[in-house]
Amino acid sequence: MFKPVGRSRAFERVVEQIEQAIYSGELKPGDHLPSERILVEQFEVGRSSVREALRILESMGLLITTPGSPLGPKVSASNQAGLLRMMSGFVQTQGISLGALVQYRMIAGSAANFLASQLRTDEHLEAMREANEAMRATEPGDEDRFARLDVQFHQAIADASGNPFLTLVNTVISDLIVDLMMSAYHQAETEQGLWSSFVEHHDALIEAIADRDGARASAIARQTLYDFYRDLLDAEEQRRLELLLIHSTPDTNA
């Protein structure tokens, strides 16, 4: 009949109000909150409560605090970093394997490619081509630039897919994978042959998307990921990825 009312702590009520102000759009990214001491007056709580609230919001990626600045805490544009951090924690505590993550990325990536192939405009296509050409022209050794352009390329596809949530998850997952195998990835990245293979895969993908060939576009995502990671996985995990290679490619079944 009655629900338990559960003691609420002062800082929780502060978090709630600020959170609400951000989610409702009352506070937009780039805006600044008043300084801690002023918030103390407005909320009528002690400074420690305000600070604990700000720490929580900061750890969620909603705020950025810069010591010394007279502007106060800034509302962040994106809380992706916080999300990544929590996901990363989850992956570690739950002992989620690289294989599971790669498998997941095959699923989400192929869906993104499929949707992109169906919903793309010429502008999207142009953005993909542009990023890929820039990658091709990147001089050896400039890993930073290459990686940045790669992100840009995948961002273009994500945009074309029309599903921002898919974009988000794909970004987070690929970061997670990098986290999980930092060293191996770094070694690979410096290899020259890999760069051109990246660019070539992108070429094929762009072509499939240009042709609005959804089956081919999604198959490329799965196959590329499989080829790239298979050597890092044991036989059982490989088998699980292979299940997805056959799956959902109508025309290869013909």
Next chain:
Amino acid sequence: MFKPVGRSRAFERVVEQIEQAIYSGELKPGDHLPSERILVEQFEVGRSSVREALRILESMGLLITTPGSPLGPKVSASNQAGLLRMMSGFVQTQGISLGALVQYRMIAGSAANFLASQLRTDEHLEAMREANEAMRATEPGDEDRFARLDVQFHQAIADASGNPFLTLVNTVISDLIVDLMMSAYHQAETEQGLWSSFVEHHDALIEAIADRDGARASAIARQTLYDFYRDLLDAEEQRRLELLLIHSTPDTNA
């Protein structure tokens, strides 16, 4: 050459150490941290720093603090709640639509069903049947029980899929969707006809999984979700979902 060293704050170093202890398994779920005052001595920082650190870890779902208890903060078993909260924030700030979420769920759900159909054991199958039969036997009005069993059913499928990450994301997404349309969902849940339609869909799904018919299992997920949500979406969003209905169902193409 040199990387910027970036000022670190006391509470951040505290968070880092405790986080590490948890991720490394040194602290297992259910364990208790020393009390705040003792942590103050061990870390050699002020109590506010320790408290801010604990607040962050708590908001990440890694700790649970219970006032008054002489045991100290408890290490939590699962931080799913924190994850859900952050995702929920993301969905709201980015203005992600219901259509995008449903589309995503169609993707992830169909993949889960497909994998489950390929990797299931008889035990998995039995767990699904058991949950579904219990749902069928639930007396009208007991929404709580029905909802709980539904979760259990989907959990069984998730287990069979063999991908814990897929499980996690599916859970979070379905919670997100519920969040986003609390009222509409609640109305629907009370309707009697819907209950039996749930059970029937599950019947069909179990059958497909039992037959190891991946295409049918994944198609059921997409079709069910589409049927359930289509009326809540506008024409453009519906069209985007329909793209997925055709996609990746080899045998319906025959």
Next chain:
DNA sequence: ACCTAGTTACTGGTCAGACCAGCGACTAGC
């Protein structure tokens, strides 16, 4: 008039100390 250098009033980060309410174990009284 302009530019530079120092001052100043803020910011967040940290600490110490105090008080409260609540939980749990121990203890004195029935």
Next chain:
DNA sequence: GCTAGTCGCTGGTCTGACCAGTAACTAGGT
């Protein structure tokens, strides 16, 4: 042996203080 009160802890909160920065303002020199 059981109950009821006490006591020592817990986390939650507030206050007041100090520090190291930042940035704007101001006084000096040109």
